Amino acid sequence: MSSTKLKLALLQMDIQIGEPEANFIRAERMLTEAVSAGDKPDLIMLPEMWNTGYALDRIHELADKEGVRTREKLAAFAQEHGVLLVGGSIAEKRDNGVYNTIHAFGRNGEELGAYDKIHLFRLMDEEKYLQPGTQTGTLALDGTPAGMMICYDIRFPELFRKLALSGVKAVFVPAEWPNPRLHHWRTLLQARAIENQMYVIACNRCGQSGETVFFGHSMVIDPWGEVIAESDDREGILTAEIDFAIVDEVRARIPIFEDRRPTLYE
Numbered sequence: 001m002s003s004t005k006l007k008l009a010l011l012q013m014d015i016q017i018g019e020p021e022a023n024f025i026r027a028e029r030m031l032t033e034a035v036s037a038g039d040k041p042d043l044i045m046l047p048e049m050w051n052t053g054y055a056l057d058r059i060h061e062l063a064d065k066e067g068v069r070t071r072e073k074l075a076a077f078a079q080e081h082g083v084l085l086v087g088g089s090i091a092e093k094r095d096n097g098v099y100n101t102i103h104a105f106g107r108n109g110e111e112l113g114a115y116d117k118i119h120l121f122r123l124m125d126e127e128k129y130l131q132p133g134t135q136t137g138t139l140a141l142d143g144t145p146a147g148m149m150i151c152y153d154i155r156f157p158e159l160f161r162k163l164a165l166s167g168v169k170a171v172f173v174p175a176e177w178p179n180p181r182l183h184h185w186r187t188l189l190q191a192r193a194i195e196n197q198m199y200v201i202a203c204n205r206c207g208q209s210g211e212t213v214f215f216g217h218s219m220v221i222d223p224w225g226e227v228i229a230e231s232d233d234r235e236g237i238l239t240a241e242i243d244f245a246i247v248d249e250v251r252a253r254i255p256i257f258e259d260r261r262p263t264l265y266e
Ligand SMILES: O=C(O)CCC(=O)C(=O)O
Pocket: 121, 124, 150, 151, 152, 153, 155, 176, 177, 178, 181, 184
């Protein structure tokens, strides 16, 4: 039987706004560092919009065309090192628009899934520059169903519940979540894990762009709501081990999916 466990490495990266070249170099350095550690991870994850940051006024010029550069680099890395890779999200130009898109890869470099951010964040003018996704995002991790969301999406519990009902046992959340809303970030991520009895794996950026400070605090939260790993506000790699068997145990202990009364509230 294949293992239910996965070792994770979350790359909490400082992103240079509007500097894809610098960001690619930094991402490659951190990816290499992650696989060079003694305890090699099974899965590596990057933060949101790591290629460009929120350089929205130049996003049509800076975004990765059809995601080709990112996909080629990440697929080759996944294959070379035999790791799963949730490639954070990138600004991707496609069909005359720019999307905030995750690409995820399997251990042979095959693309496991993609997701375009559904809920665009008006506080940062995303809706003026980006196109919204129109589909939820799922992938299979060595056979286990998982979901993908991006940053602001965590404010929409319906999205998590939909994925949980479809059998998802973990959700990956790349983010660029800034000050002063650390309490929202931590509370929402923990609530989503508890109410859906699943792992929530969230990789935030750190550093500062203009006046905006990103506090990091990437987190891995188990299906009981325990924070099993959390970064501080500095650049670095957060590691944790998850075990999908714990999802089944928690769902058996408090059987919320059997106790739901959807006819009363859906
Ligand atoms: O919802 C928030 O407070 C932050 C969301 C955000 O920064 C984003 O979606 O990029």
